[in-house]
Amino acid sequence: MADEVNQLELAQQLLAQAKEQGVELMGxxxxxxxxxxxxxxxALDAEMTEHLG
Incomplete structure (x- = not known):
């Protein structure tokens, strides 16, 4: 459950920052x-690095 709370807080921070900077959410x-x-x-870069070394 702690991970979900951290993800929610992160999402709220991103939305607040985007709003302050006038960044659109969609589009x-x-x-x-x-x-x-x-x-x-x-994620793809991490997978490739792990796979290829």
Whole structure:
């Protein structure tokens, strides 16, 4: 349950920061799209590094 709380707090912080900076949540350059892209690229990079050494 602690991980879920940390994820919720992180999401709230990201949304607050985006709102302060005027970043859109949706759309081609929105927070959700960019965040998804960055998470997937980071995970893929970690998998490739682990697999290839």
């Amino acid at each position: 081609p350059n929105g927070l959700l799209g960019q965040l998804t892209k960055n998470v997937l690229e980071t």
